[in-house]
Amino acid sequence: xxxxxxxxxxxxxxxxxxxxxxxxxxxxxxxxxxxxxxxxxxxxxxxxxxxxxxxxxxxxxxxxxxxxxxxxxxxxxxxxxxxxxxxxxxxxxxxxxxxxxxxxxxxxxxxxxxxxxxxxxxxxxxxxxxxxxxxxxxxxxxxxxxxxxxxxxxxxxxxxxxxxxxxxxxxxxxxxxxxxxxxxxxxxxxxxxxxxxxxxxxxxxxxxxxxxxxxxxxxxxxxxxxxxxxxxxxxxxx
Ligand code: PXP
Numbered sequence: 001x002x003x004x005x006x007x008x009x010x011x012x013x014x015x016x017x018x019x020x021x022x023x024x025x026x027x028x029x030x031x032x033x034x035x036x037x038x039x040x041x042x043x044x045x046x047x048x049x050x051x052x053x054x055x056x057x058x059x060x061x062x063x064x065x066x067x068x069x070x071x072x073x074x075x076x077x078x079x080x081x082x083x084x085x086x087x088x089x090x091x092x093x094x095x096x097x098x099x100x101x102x103x104x105x106x107x108x109x110x111x112x113x114x115x116x117x118x119x120x121x122x123x124x125x126x127x128x129x130x131x132x133x134x135x136x137x138x139x140x141x142x143x144x145x146x147x148x149x150x151x152x153x154x155x156x157x158x159x160x161x162x163x164x165x166x167x168x169x170x171x172x173x174x175x176x177x178x179x180x181x182x183x184x185x186x187x188x189x190x191x192x193x194x195x196x197x198x199x200x201x202x203x204x205x206x207x208x209x210x211x212x213x214x215x216x217x218x219x220x221x222x223x224x225x226x227x228x229x230x231x232x233x234x235x236x237x238x
Contacts, residue, residue: 001237002202005039006032007213012050026058033065035229041211043070056084073117088127104132104153107141115145134176149186152176158192174204181206202236210236
């Protein structure tokens with residue numbers, strides 16, 4: 001059964017709404033860990049709309065489990081990652097106007113850039129994952145970059161408008177996981193997962209980790225971080 005990693009970006013989103021110091025994503029990370037999260041995920045976006053470099057610096061000192069820095073494959077981000085030294089980095093596509101990460105990284109199209117970013121991060125002893133769509137070609141190219149893991153994008157599954165479409169997307173994810181494992185990649189999954197759709201994904205054999213943010217922080221606003229994380233840990237099957 002997969003481990004739950006909690007993405008705390010939206011705690012920072014609330015803080016940035018007033019530009020002050022609360023709520024602090026660092027406190028949220030500690031509470032998530034105490035409630036059973038096995039990792040903390042932070043996306044440092046180029047426009048700094050939620051997490052700030054300061055958050056990563058403090059989290060680097062306080063996270064007890066594992067820090068996974070999501071980042072675009074750019075030289076500026078690599079330089080920050082090298083200073084922070086998270087256990088893990090996940091490369092994601094980034095567009096300034098998007099509400100959230102829309103779709104996986106196109107490793108086929110941006111192969112050289114992704115490969116050189118993977119190399120630079122691995123040289124700094126950072127474990128690298130690529131966030132990609134459940135597409136066999138993307139998986140093969142991901143392996144060729146030297147990345148150690150792929151995070152399968154579950155957004156299309158999560159947004160499926162009908163039971164039939166949802167089933168179709170779930171099968172795509174299962175096939176992608178099998179193929180990634182077959183060629184020697186480790187596998188995680190995430191995006192759009194919530195308290196109602198996570199169980200079917202958690203049951204797929206071979207997914208080591210689930211990265212969940214929006215639904216979990218939304219629930220935490222109402223019931224508290226501890227309950228929100230504990231309930232999600234149960235649904236992940238731990
Ligand atoms: N995985 C990746 C690569 C992401 O970019 C995000 C969103 O920041 C997530 C997982 C979490 O998605 P959600 O907030 O929809 O749970």
